[in-house]
Amino acid sequence: xxxxxxxxxxxxxxPAFILLACAxxxxxxxxxxxxxxxxxxxxxxITVKTDAGESYQVSVDSSASLRRIAPxxxxxxxxxxxxxxxxxxxxxxxxxLDPNAPAGTLQALQIIAVKQADLALKQQKDREDWQxxxxxxxxxxxxxxxxxxxLTSGAGAQLKTIxxxxxxxxxxxxxxxxxxxFDAAQPAPIDAIHTGDQLRARGTKxxxxxxxxxxxxxxxxxxxxxxxxxxxxPATSTLVVKDLLSKKQVTIHISTEAQMRRxxxxxxxxxxxxxxxxAGGRSAPPAAGNTTAPMQRGGTGQMGxxxxxxxxxxxxxxxQQMLNxxxxxxxxxxxxxxxxxxxxxxxxxxxxxxxxxxxxxPLLEAPAASQxxxxxxxxxxxxxxxxxxx
Numbered sequence: 001x002x003x004x005x006x007x008x009x010x011x012x013x014x015p016a017f018i019l020l021a022c023a024x025x026x027x028x029x030x031x032x033x034x035x036x037x038x039x040x041x042x043x044x045x046i047t048v049k050t051d052a053g054e055s056y057q058v059s060v061d062s063s064a065s066l067r068r069i070a071p072x073x074x075x076x077x078x079x080x081x082x083x084x085x086x087x088x089x090x091x092x093x094x095x096x097l098d099p100n101a102p103a104g105t106l107q108a109l110q111i112i113a114v115k116q117a118d119l120a121l122k123q124q125k126d127r128e129d130w131q132x133x134x135x136x137x138x139x140x141x142x143x144x145x146x147x148x149x150x151l152t153s154g155a156g157a158q159l160k161t162i163x164x165x166x167x168x169x170x171x172x173x174x175x176x177x178x179x180x181x182f183d184a185a186q187p188a189p190i191d192a193i194h195t196g197d198q199l200r201a202r203g204t205k206x207x208x209x210x211x212x213x214x215x216x217x218x219x220x221x222x223x224x225x226x227x228x229x230x231x232x233x234p235a236t237s238t239l240v241v242k243d244l245l246s247k248k249q250v251t252i253h254i255s256t257e258a259q260m261r262r263x264x265x266x267x268x269x270x271x272x273x274x275x276x277x278x279a280g281g282r283s284a285p286p287a288a289g290n291t292t293a294p295m296q297r298g299g300t301g302q303m304g305x306x307x308x309x310x311x312x313x314x315x316x317x318x319x320q321q322m323l324n325x326x327x328x329x330x331x332x333x334x335x336x337x338x339x340x341x342x343x344x345x346x347x348x349x350x351x352x353x354x355x356x357x358x359x360x361x362p363l364l365e366a367p368a369a370s371q372x373x374x375x376x377x378x379x380x381x382x383x384x385x386x387x388x389x390x
Contacts, residue, residue, distance in 0.1 A: 026297055030056055030106055033096045037114075038089055046108075048093055052185065058095055058106045060084055065110040071122040079112060081144050090116035134202035135162050135212050140218070144191045149217075151199060158274075163211045164201045166190060174195035175220030177346070181257070193219045198343075225250060226341045226364060234331060241340060244364070252344060253352045261326040262333065271322060272362035290352050323357070334358060 036050035053314070060066075067079035068086070075292050087093070101107035137153030140161065147166040166172065174188035175181075188238040193199065203215040217386045227241040230249065252253045263271065334340070341360045344351035357363075 009230050025148065031277065032099070033051075033094065035092070035094045038087060038091045038093055039090060044084070045110075046087060046093070046111075048095055051181075053111055056095075057099070058108050060108045060111065061098075065097075067110070067112045069112055069114060071114050071119050076112065082113065087111075087113060088116065092116075102119060117165070130200070130202050135164065135205070135206065135209070136198070136200040139193055139195050139199050139225065141195060142193050144189075146263070147190060148195065149190075149199065149201075156257040162209070164217065164219060165197070165211065165213050167213075170203075170214045173217045173218045175215070175218065175222075182218065185220075188219075191338065192218075194221065197221050210255045221346050222340075222354065223344050225252075225344060227339070229334060229336055229338045229340060231336060232331070232334060237330070237331060239334065241342075248349070249352045251351065252342065254356070255352055258353040258356060260329050260331070260353075260356045261323065262329045263323075263326050263356070263363075264370060265359070267326060268323055268359050268362045272365055276362070282328060322370060326357075329358060371374060 007301050015134045029063040034048065034050050036048040036054075038046050039049045040047040040057075042057075043149055044061070045057055047055055049055045051252055059242045062084075066082045066084060066087070067076065067078040068082040069076065073079070079297075091267060094112040096110040098107045098109035110153045135151065135323070137151035140150040140152050142149050148169070149166065151162045151164060152159060153162050164328065172188055172190055172193075173185035174192055176184050176186055197219045199217065199219040201212055201214040204213045214231070225241060225243050226245070227243045227250075230240045230242050232239045239254065241250050241252055242248070243250050252358065272324075300332075338358050339361050340358050341363065342356040
């Protein structure tokens with residue numbers, strides 16, 4: 001009987017021991033500080049999802065220090081004090097945990113927040129600045145010694161070479177592997193840039209736009225894929241494409257950041273004609289901003305008399321401007337058998353889409369020029385190309 005009592009006594013402590021062990025594991029797993037987006041606010045606690053995908057629920061005591069900082073600001077001494085009630089879902093937050101909090105609890109010692117509205121405004125301003133003072137294209141050559149990078153930009157009759165000058169003060173960044181996030185790009189030396197990479201730079205342009213003194217450069221190695229959709233899975237936001245070049249099946253992950261558009265039939269035909277036209281050819285589109293070209297309501301463009309190109313808006317018949325005007329679509333708008341072209345993260349059998357274009361059957365007749373067009377477009381107007389630093 002005595003042995004049974006001892007056994008019962010020992011096992012009675014097991015639930016408490018397990019709870020303590022779980023609490024200790026929870027504390028050990030959470031880093032001392034982390035950055036992410038606030039996904040929920042419940043009572044006096046917030047849930048933060050980090051950029052790595054981990055979620056932490058943190059209690060915020062009245063003694064915690066809460067500060068608000070502008071996007072991109074580094075000097076925390078100028079941050080403004082804020083109240084817990086000022087926090088909102090969608091805000092970015094740097095959370096520093098209290099090392100003296102009770103075991104098994106995550107309690108904030110300090111929170112430094114960037115309001116979602118402030119971030120959206122900065123992103124918009126940055127996008128406008130990249131468009132106004134930026135250039136983009138495929139890397140033709142890199143001279144690390146002189147800091148000169150040659151890009152090919154545009155497609156078809158608008159293909160041109162741009163010289164990008166970098167110095168020791170130029171901020172050089174590179175997309176992280178398998179990432180489409182501009183804000184996740186990491187500092188990298190110029191010799192990390194290779195021929196065929198996509199590159200975007202902003203700085204001071206020459207009057208003709210063919211030279212740029214770069215203040216900031218971001219580059220990455222991406223994959224171009226053209227082919228037919230063989231299957232779709234909306235539940236996992238994926239589709240499978242048979243790549244025309246490799247003849248292999250590639251699984252495409254569609255994230256919320258992917259830019260997806262469908263070319264109307266006439267637009268696809270016009271783009272194909274423009275891409276196949278030699279420099280100086282009669283069917284070449286005019287330079288951006290040509291106001292003499294006839295306008296066509298609806299933004300799809302048309303062929304005018306004498307084989308001249310007619311477009312809409314300040315972009316005239318610029319193929320990349322036309323892509324920007326193509327209707328946006330969702331994964332649900334695609335079906336098995338659709339032909340697509342896309343730029344994606346580098347990978348052999350699984351990739352994440354950056355830019356996807358459907359309705360591209362006519363473009364596949366000029367595959368090299370079409371891929372150049374899509375690559376340049378994904379850097380200039382695609383998701384993640386010019387988002388603000390956070």
